Amino acid sequence: MNKKRITGIIIAVLLITAGGSYPFYSDLLSRSDECFSVDFPSIEAPSGHPDFELTASNLPSNNRMMVYKVEDPVVTTDSVWQIGEKLGFEGSVSYIDGGKKIAMLDERAEEVRHLSVFIDSGAVDYVIVYPDKLYPPEPPNLPSEEEARQIAIDFLAQSGLLSADAEVGDIYKVDVVTGGTYGNVEVPEEVVEDEGEIIPEVVEEYIAHLLVRFHRQIDGFPVIGSGSKFGVRIGDDGEVITVLKVWREVTPCNEVIINTPEQAYQELKSGAGSYYTPLDCEKVVIEQVYLAYWMEPPDQHQEYVAPVYEFKGKCVDKDGKYLEDFTGWCEAVK
């Protein structure tokens, strides 16, 4: 065998090996592959048909994105019991709601707590059912935002719902917002019995509980959609009242070619994605465009996590007056 032939064989072997190491480059998938399509929601109000203007700068320059495969969640009576044990639950574990969830109930004289885990997604739902601590009858003593953030992290770490090595800013970001309010309104006696043509006046309103949100990121891109929820509701004296954690474990699957932001913008305008505007919206001004990953609701099985474009901006009326914020999405996979 001469030198040239040996060199040729070596190069061929190296090329084949390299190809095998990067299957996604030789196997780029497209949107026509149904499992990569995203089922965007629509709003329950008639939408306008505005003009669009793109003013966003720093548009994403990616031409490829990773599609992730969702690992099948392992939800068993044992796994749920283990979560319950860490939360101090006693008692048995049962399938509920037609076998969609596995649950534990912790009933004590002064408090009833419920833990349920969705079989299709592994989402964890923890609630103090009784008494109603989300809406106390008197204004609660709520922690500061920083305290609330730490209370949530400590509670999650103790109950095994947040891995100890998870760094804030690494795979998630945290913020604190108002989770719910409680109030009462009053209408003048003389209109109580008429047709109610006035908007009643708020007499008292207070923040009933805080919501600490953990915003997940995958590979530096935000995870969005109703299946991206990971939140802790905190009430009086900093007590954790509910936890909803939807966090599907994912592994890289395939790299795909994606549309440019301009192509995605054209698709959005043509109605290929999803958006809502009020009927008097004459123009939508798109101020931000970014790539994100879309996660389905917790009671749905999801096989892949695909990238999407999210558009943010504002709706203006015919006089250019601001009406409301705008959000729209369309698929990113070409």
Added chain:
Amino acid sequence: MSRKRLSIHLIRVVIVVAIFVVTGLLGVPSVYGGDGDDNDTTYPEVGAAGMGDYNNDGDYKDSGDLEYAVSSAYGFKDELHDEAGWTTRYYKTNNNVYEEHFKKESYGGVDYSYADACDICWFQGHSNDWAEDELVLSFVNEDNDDEYLEHNEARWGDWDAEWMLIHTCRLFHSDWRYYWSAARYCHLICSASSDMWDSNDGRSVAELLIDSGSGDVAYTVKYSWFHGIDLRQWFVSLYVMGENQQCGSDYIWGQGQVCADPPRDSTYYYWTYFCW
């Protein structure tokens, strides 16, 4: 009075007292406000209306179809019927849902046979704000009266309804918060102050309302609405209005305490919940 007649009289008294005691323990309100409140504890009734096919009517081309409204309404009534034994009093979809079904009698409506004939009622469909700065519930069918229900045409609870669950956009938006006047002995009106997404929430809400057995527990109407919706909705502000504070602790019939039908007064209470 003979001894025999006295005995019969005493037995009657004992039976009446026993009924009061038992119904009290079951949480039956001592006051019924609606004229049609009928055997609520033993014969609770559910109603559901879902409108998804809005393109049948040229006027509604802008509304767009709602993919999940019908299946969501079905899921709600099906869960209450199958899992809690409730009677389905009313289930209509698309072109068969009329404005009249939700409208008070004095305005030509027949809500006493439909929406207000049920103890709990689910409506899912479009609302819109094109009716002169007012938010109205939209119906597909305009042959029976018209295709939208204004707040002053609704009087819910003066017949039977305790809880109205209105899955639509902005019913309690601060600019159009008129629907408070629709409550007439109705305990709670559950809806949203923001837009709502077209999603299949009905069964999720119903599942939370019902204790289905070991490991499960019934939640209040208010929390069931909030959390059942929270599972699929995203960046939505939910809003529940109640005639009084106690109504906020209501469970559905057979699952826990239910407050007495609240009389109409000048104060009402509300609870908001942010789904993100």
